[in-house]
Amino acid sequence: MSARTLFEKVWSAHEVVPETPEAPAVLYVDLHLVHEVTSPQAFSVLRERALPVRRPDRTLATMDHSTPTQSDQVFGRAPIRVDAAAQQVRQLERNAAEFGVELFALTDERRGIVHVIGPELGVTQPGATIVCGDSHTSTHGAFGALAFGIGSTEVGHVLATQCLLQRKPKTLAVEVEGALRPGVTAKDLILAIIGRLGVSGGTGHVIEYRGSTIRALSMDERMTVCNMSIEAGARAGMIAPDETTFAYLADRPRAPRGAARDEALARWRALGSDAGARFDARLDLDAAALEPMITYGTNPGMVVPITGAVPGADGDAVHRKALEYMGFHPGEAMIGKPVDVVFIGSCTNGRLEDLEAAARILKGRRVAKGVQLLIVPGSQRVKQQAEASGIADVLRAAGADWRESGCSMCLGMNGDTVARGAYAVSTSNRNFEGRQGVGARTLLASPLTAAAAAVTGRIADPREMI
Amino acid sequence: MQAFTRLRSRTAVIDSTNVDTDQIIPARFLTTTTKEGLGRQLFADWRYLPDGSPNPSFVLNDPRYRDVQILVAGRNFGCGSSREHAPWALVDFGIRAVISTEIADIFRSNALKNGLLPVVVDEAHARWLIEHPGAEVEIDLMTRTLSLPDGERVEFAIEPFARHCLLHGVDELGFLLSQRAAIERYEAARPW
Ligand code: SF4
Numbered sequence: 001m002s003a004r005t006l007f008e009k010v011w012s013a014h015e016v017v018p019e020t021p022e023a024p025a026v027l028y029v030d031l032h033l034v035h036e037v038t039s040p041q042a043f044s045v046l047r048e049r050a051l052p053v054r055r056p057d058r059t060l061a062t063m064d065h066s067t068p069t070q071s072d073q074v075f076g077r078a079p080i081r082v083d084a085a086a087q088q089v090r091q092l093e094r095n096a097a098e099f100g101v102e103l104f105a106l107t108d109e110r111r112g113i114v115h116v117i118g119p120e121l122g123v124t125q126p127g128a129t130i131v132c133g134d135s136h137t138s139t140h141g142a143f144g145a146l147a148f149g150i151g152s153t154e155v156g157h158v159l160a161t162q163c164l165l166q167r168k169p170k171t172l173a174v175e176v177e178g179a180l181r182p183g184v185t186a187k188d189l190i191l192a193i194i195g196r197l198g199v200s201g202g203t204g205h206v207i208e209y210r211g212s213t214i215r216a217l218s219m220d221e222r223m224t225v226c227n228m229s230i231e232a233g234a235r236a237g238m239i240a241p242d243e244t245t246f247a248y249l250a251d252r253p254r255a256p257r258g259a260a261r262d263e264a265l266a267r268w269r270a271l272g273s274d275a276g277a278r279f280d281a282r283l284d285l286d287a288a289a290l291e292p293m294i295t296y297g298t299n300p301g302m303v304v305p306i307t308g309a310v311p312g313a314d315g316d317a318v319h320r321k322a323l324e325y326m327g328f329h330p331g332e333a334m335i336g337k338p339v340d341v342v343f344i345g346s347c348t349n350g351r352l353e354d355l356e357a358a359a360r361i362l363k364g365r366r367v368a369k370g371v372q373l374l375i376v377p378g379s380q381r382v383k384q385q386a387e388a389s390g391i392a393d394v395l396r397a398a399g400a401d402w403r404e405s406g407c408s409m410c411l412g413m414n415g416d417t418v419a420r421g422a423y424a425v426s427t428s429n430r431n432f433e434g435r436q437g438v439g440a441r442t443l444l445a446s447p448l449t450a451a452a453a454a455v456t457g458r459i460a461d462p463r464e465m466i
Numbered sequence: 467m468q469a470f471t472r473l474r475s476r477t478a479v480i481d482s483t484n485v486d487t488d489q490i491i492p493a494r495f496l497t498t499t500t501k502e503g504l505g506r507q508l509f510a511d512w513r514y515l516p517d518g519s520p521n522p523s524f525v526l527n528d529p530r531y532r533d534v535q536i537l538v539a540g541r542n543f544g545c546g547s548s549r550e551h552a553p554w555a556l557v558d559f560g561i562r563a564v565i566s567t568e569i570a571d572i573f574r575s576n577a578l579k580n581g582l583l584p585v586v587v588d589e590a591h592a593r594w595l596i597e598h599p600g601a602e603v604e605i606d607l608m609t610r611t612l613s614l615p616d617g618e619r620v621e622f623a624i625e626p627f628a629r630h631c632l633l634h635g636v637d638e639l640g641f642l643l644s645q646r647a648a649i650e651r652y653e654a655a656r657p658w
Contacts, residue, residue, distance in 0.1 A: 149572055
């Protein structure tokens with residue numbers, strides 16, 4: 001057989017019916033993750049057509065997008081402040097019960113952001129197909145899974161048939177070589193990649209991140225990279241599974257054990273792209289040349305090294321409009337710009353290593369006067385781990401507002417929002433107009449850069465503080 | 467799903483690239499559990515001023531464009547979040563087709579499932595359309611052509627199966643359900 005890519009191996013193993021010129025492939029889904037915001041309409045379709053969920057055992061539901069992060073609202077000591085959110089939470093409880101789907105309800109200690117809990121539980125596995133009504137499903141590709149976001153209609157398709165109709169995408173190899181320098185993180189790497197590809201450079205493609213830099217990343221870091229594939233327009237990003245992946249999965253509650261693990265390992269080890277496998281496109285990057293990155297505009301491709309300046313508009317009306325929205329002028333240095341809010345969390349940077357990174361800077365320091373530092377762990381398990389290891393104490397001692405897990409200020413559905421005109425340095429993934437609140441101005445950066453901003457009240461180079 | 471065969475309408479133009487789904491329908495309106503009624507919140511943060519009144523400079527508030535069914539926009543329309551609320555909001559407002567040089571993957575897939583036709587044209591034709599807001603054009607899905615006011619016919623590509631579903635107003639779920647035997651065979655044959 002000719003040399004195949006990781007993507008091709010996973011794709012072909014899940015073809016129930018291969019694609020033809022007339023019809024897309026029927027693709028089997030191994031794991032379907034469900035959350036409260038994009039599922040209600042899908043369950044309604046099932047109800048209208050009197051259909052059951054075909055494979056409840058391959059379906060897992062959690063609550064994250066609109067859920068409160070204040071303990072009293074999570075644990076029922078106070079009503080959920082956002083009424084419509086409360087309704088969605090109740091609706092998902094009803095749907096899960098009626099259709100026999102396992103649900104990590106609001107008070108469940110396994111609950112969290114859907115893309116954080118899948119890996120944590122060990123249900124995210126190499127070679128699997130994973131979908132969710134959420135574009136950052138690409139996160140799970142860090143394990144060598146083919147994972148992508150779908151719409152609510154497709155959520156209904158998967159609930160009813162465990163399958164999707166899909167055209168085979170193209171492949172894009174992103175080859176990264178060299179060692180990241182101290183203070184330069186996986187977040188900076190992916191921001192730099194998006195800066196190079198542009199926000200639609202990956203459209204129609206599945207990215208495979210390759211090279212020595214990627215091999216050297218931890219699983220938490222690989223997830224940060226794959227998470228933002230969609231920000232370059234790619235529906236999925238993948239990394240070949242290796243010993244780092246297998247070690248991560250070794251003691252996860254739902255990963256295979258014993259003989260099943262040996263059998264799985266044999267399968268997983270064969271997944272990597274064969275030597276000589278062909279990709280439709282390729283991008284090369286030198287990791288050693290990277291600096292911490294930060295966005296200055298209203299999409300994640302509008303990004304510069306932190307020591308850089310706001311680029312000129314060059315007569316581009318869209319660029320000009322973005323700078324106007326941000327209140328920035330061409331030529332201004334990024335360092336020194338004042339900051340009102342710092343958000344550390346999200347499925348991009350809400351895992352334990354991200355909180356540890358923030359703590360490295362926050363330890364023994366205080367949040368600057370007038371700055372709000374909101375830290376929202378990606379899952380209840382991350383929260384509990386951070387509390388057990390003392391990290392949470394460091395963060396709180398610095399003046400952070402430490403919350404229950406959820407998407408929170410990443411998209412501001414639950415009431416955690418940034419005020420109109422205020423500047424937020426955020427470890428999340430989207431700096432779109434209004435993403436974090438109407439009129440909010442978001443600058444995307446790593447947890448190190450975010451923590452440095454919290455302490456100084458300004459955009460600051462984290463390398464000078466570690 | 468409403469069938470789509472042919473559509474004649476004037477266009478409204480949003481001359482912006484990378485119009486993301488957070489603009490099409492901001493997250494705070496995703497707390498609905500139905501598909502209906504989202505048209506009121508379409509482009510909410512561009513369409514309404516902070517005091518809630520209509521922003522007179524936003525195209526869809528201009529009485530001349532209130533009943534257009536075709537939207538023309540810059541490259542990479544619909545990027546970002548996978549929320550199907552974006553096509554729901556557009557369709558609820560009355561938009562039945564979006565024309566751009568590039569339409570983001572998940573948005574395109576969602577649009578096709580809701581009777582909203584994504585039409586991708588080349589740079590030159592997109593430029594012409596952007597520079598001529600209000601132009602009356604016709605989209606014929608049968609022949610896969612977009613007809614401009616001067617009679618020029620521009621062909622566009624569309625995935626054949628999605629086209630079939632749109633032309634007949636049927637959804638993909640029926641087809642997937644009909645694959646049951648194949649799905650069962652696949653499940654039975656899988657060693658893991
Ligand atoms: S944290 Fe943000 S990006 Fe991630 S799933 Fe939640 S809303 Fe989406």
